[in-house]
Amino acid sequence: MGLELYLDLLSASCRAVYIFARKNGIPFDFQFVDLLKGQHHSREYIEINPLRKLPSLRDGKFILSESVAILFYLCRKYSAPSHWYPPDLHMRARVDEFMAWQHTAIQLPMNKMLWMKLLIPMITGDEVPAEKTEQMLAEVRNNLKLFEEKFLQDKMFITGDNISLADLVALVEMMQPTAGNHNVFLNSAKLAEWRMRVELAIGSSLFCEAHDRLMKLAEWDCSTLDPMVKERICDLLQKFK
Amino acid sequence: MGLELYLDLLSQPCRAIYIFAKKNSIPFELRTVDLRKGQHLSDAFAQVNPLQKVPVLKDGDFILTESVAILLYLARKYEVPDHWYPRDLQASARVDEYLAWQHTALRRNCLRALWHKVMLPVFLAEPVSPEMLAATLAELDMALQVLEGKFLQDKAFLTGPHISLADLVAITELMHPVGAGCQVFKGRPKLAAWRQRVEAAVGEVLFQEAHEVILKAKDSQPADPTLKQKMLPKVLAMIQ
Numbered sequence: 382m383g384l385e386l387y388l389d390l391l392s393a394s395c396r397a398v399y400i401f402a403r404k405n406g407i408p409f410d411f412q413f414v415d416l417l418k419g420q421h422h423s424r425e426y427i428e429i430n431p432l433r434k435l436p437s438l439r440d441g442k443f444i445l446s447e448s449v450a451i452l453f454y455l456c457r458k459y460s461a462p463s464h465w466y467p468p469d470l471h472m473r474a475r476v477d478e479f480m481a482w483q484h485t486a487i488q489l490p491m492n493k494m495l496w497m498k499l500l501i502p503m504i505t506g507d508e509v510p511a512e513k514t515e516q517m518l519a520e521v522r523n524n525l526k527l528f529e530e531k532f533l534q535d536k537m538f539i540t541g542d543n544i545s546l547a548d549l550v551a552l553v554e555m556m557q558p559t560a561g562n563h564n565v566f567l568n569s570a571k572l573a574e575w576r577m578r579v580e581l582a583i584g585s586s587l588f589c590e591a592h593d594r595l596m597k598l599a600e601w602d603c604s605t606l607d608p609m610v611k612e613r614i615c616d617l618l619q620k621f622k
Numbered sequence: 623m624g625l626e627l628y629l630d631l632l633s634q635p636c637r638a639i640y641i642f643a644k645k646n647s648i649p650f651e652l653r654t655v656d657l658r659k660g661q662h663l664s665d666a667f668a669q670v671n672p673l674q675k676v677p678v679l680k681d682g683d684f685i686l687t688e689s690v691a692i693l694l695y696l697a698r699k700y701e702v703p704d705h706w707y708p709r710d711l712q713a714s715a716r717v718d719e720y721l722a723w724q725h726t727a728l729r730r731n732c733l734r735a736l737w738h739k740v741m742l743p744v745f746l747a748e749p750v751s752p753e754m755l756a757a758t759l760a761e762l763d764m765a766l767q768v769l770e771g772k773f774l775q776d777k778a779f780l781t782g783p784h785i786s787l788a789d790l791v792a793i794t795e796l797m798h799p800v801g802a803g804c805q806v807f808k809g810r811p812k813l814a815a816w817r818q819r820v821e822a823a824v825g826e827v828l829f830q831e832a833h834e835v836i837l838k839a840k841d842s843q844p845a846d847p848t849l850k851q852k853m854l855p856k857v858l859a860m861i862q
Contacts, residue, residue, distance in 0.1 A: 431772060443712055450718035457711055470699055471684055477691035484725040527673065 384409040386451075387429055387437040389416040390594045393488065394448035395436045396553040400583055400591050401452055401546070405461045417601060419610035449480050452546050464543035472540040479532055479539060479547040483554065486524045491557040491565075493517055496618070498561030504603050504614060521565065525555075529571055537578060544582040552579045553591075560598040625650040627692075628670060628678040630657045631835040634732060635689030636677045637794040641824055641832050642693055642787075646702045658745060658842055660849045663856075674856075690721050693787050705784035716781035720773055720788035728769060728795050730861075731762040735799040736839065737861050745842040746850050746857065762799060766806060770813050778819060785823040793820045794832075801836035 386402060386409045388395040402409050414420045414435055421433045430437045430446050438445040438454065445451055456466050467473050497509045497517055528551065532539050539547040555565050555576070566573040580588045606614075627643065627650045629636040643650055655661045655676050662674050671678045671687055679686040679695065686692055697707045708714050738758045742748040769792065773780045780788040796817070799806050807814040821829045845853060 432768065443715075445715050445719060447719045447722035449722040450715050453718050454711065454715045457714075470695065473698075474684075474686050474691050474695045477694050478686060478688045480722075481688035481690040481725065484722070489726065531672070 382410075382439075382441065385412050385439040386410070387412045387414050387426065387435060387439070389414050389421075389435055390591055391416055391598060392435050393491070393550075393553040393557050396556075396591045396595075397546075397550050398436045398438075398448050398451050398455070400549060400553070400587060401461075401465075402455060403587055403591075404583060405455070405459060405465075407455055407459050417603075417606070419607050419613075422610070422613070448550070452550070456546070464540075465546050467540055467545065472545075475532070475540055476545050476547045480550065483550060487528065487551060487554045490517065490521050490524060491554045494521060494558035494563055495561045498558060498563050499599060500561075500614075501618060503599075503601075504606065504611065505618070521558075522568070525565060525569070525572065529569065533571065533575055538575070538582075544579060548575075548579045549583070552576060556592055556595065560595045562599075623651075623682065626653050626680040627651070628653045628655050628667070628676055628680070630655050630662075630676050631832060632657050632839065633676055634729065634794045634798050634836075635791075637797070637832045637836070638787075638790050639677050639679075639689055639692055639696070641794070641828060642696060642702075642706075642790060644828055644832075645824060646696070646700060646706075648696055648700050658845065660845075660852060663852055689791070690787075693791070697787070706787055706790075708782075708786070713782055713786075717786050717788045720780055721791060723773075724791060724795065728765045728792065731758070731765045732795040732798040734758045734861050735762050735804055736802045737857065739799075739802040739804065740840050741802075741842065742857070744840060745845055746854055747844055748854065759804065762804070762806070766810065766813065770810060774812060774816055776812075779816070779823075785820060789816075789820050790824070793817060793824075797833050797836055801833070801839040803840065 384407070386398060388399055388411060390396050390399060399411075401407075414423075414426055416435070420426060421430075421435060427433060429439060429444060432446065434446060436446075436448055436451060438451045440454075440458075445454060453466065455461070466476060494517055497514050502508050532547070532551075536542075538544050539551070558565060566576050625648070627639060629640055629652060631637055631640060640652075642648075655667060657676070661667060662676060668674060670680065670685065673687060675687065677687070677689055677692060679692045681699075686695055694707065696702070707717055735758055738750045738755045742750050769780075773788070773792075777783065779785050780792060796806055807817060
């Protein structure tokens with residue numbers, strides 16, 4: 382049994398891992414774990430990851446969770462070109478710094494935006510109070526400003542002239558709200574230009590393929606949602622309110 | 623100017639960096655940024671870190687934030703013993719896995735436990751409802767279950783037979799609720815035994831020294847109204 386990646390491309394973390402593996406010609410079995418069908422709660426998947434989250438990697442007997450850890454593992458095991466995780470001490474530290482910061486500064490708010498703009502209204506039939514949405518929008522705007530000022534600055538990519546894991550993770554996360562019709566790149570030419578550079582460095586074909594499922598999320602018929610899964614989602618939503 | 627570390631030992635990530643640097647005899651200038659005096663909000667400190675947070679590392683012109691990044695930078699630059707961040711592919715993956723998980727899990731819960739139980743009421747004179755506190759402590763409990771059940775299991779340390787960055791980050795996080803008076807090790811013999819091992823590996827003297835401040839958190843002087851006004855919204859954003 383070769384390398385297995387447990388993924389649903391609706392998740393930004395999964396897209397980062399998928400794109401990286403495909404871009405670097407890393408052979409793997411795509412194990413689809415359908416989040417919309419609640420398959421991450423299945424007995425089979427819980428054995429892979431008791432925390433029921435995606436992505437997971439299985440390499441023989443070795444099982445690994447957390448997309449950042451998986452990306453580093455793939456990078457090292459398959460000797461990806463060094464620009465992905467530069468050996469230069471300072472450049473590497475910048476990637477680490479972004480990878481640490483993004484958990485709460487980018488990933489979480491971008492995901493929350495998708496929930497607020499699309500999934501909550503779709504699943505529960507209720508709109509999120511305007512005040513909460515405004516608050517979230519402000520947080521997203523602020524953090525994108527920080528991203529530009531601190532990480533991107535006047536460079537082509539976060540570490541300089543070449544794409545790294547940091548750009549990949551940043552972009553897939555910023556794509557998340559587009560499924561809810563919210564395009565974070567509209568307000569900043571700098572951000573939009575960086576976004577195009579990253580997409581081109583990845584390859585537009587691979588990038589679009591990876592984002593196809595996300596782009597179609599608005600078409601999802603959520604009446605097929607398992608009631609137990611719906612209940613779990615509603616519980617989760619309490620945290621956002 | 624050599625290596626400078628901007629720290630307040632009240633903060634969990636600062637403690638991990640302090641211990642790591644001291645344990646590995648990494649020479650540095652300690653620049654204390656007193657959070658309870660609002661020093662992180664000063665214009666002077668904004669020059670160092672516009673995000674107004676600690677810890678910060680300054681190595682010549684190179685400025686670095688985020689404790690995980692700082693720990694990795696120090697580990698690489700000063701070529702510390704391998705066990706802290708092993709060369710072995712799977713062993714380092716385990717450390718990476720923990721360090722990634724903890725940001726939105728244990729870190730968040732330990733932070734909320736301290737602020738809801740002690741710092742909001744004592745330092746910022748903001749009452750916290752018993753329901754809110756109970757919910758926070760319940761979430762902390764769940765995170766501790768994951769820490770024991772998924773990460774520690776029957777190993778000596780979180781990622782294997784030797785102490786690594788994962789253990790250092792975890793233990794300094796857990797001392798936050800300990801400082802708030804939570805009995806996190808009670809009824810958890812495995813975790814308690816792991817704590818002893820980590821303290822012994824770090825060195826009792828250094829461990830005590832790094833935790834002196836947090837263990838006195840409940841004696842914090844209440845912030846004056848001006849400082850409270852400045853700090854409260856930022857604190858609430860930090861612990862959400």
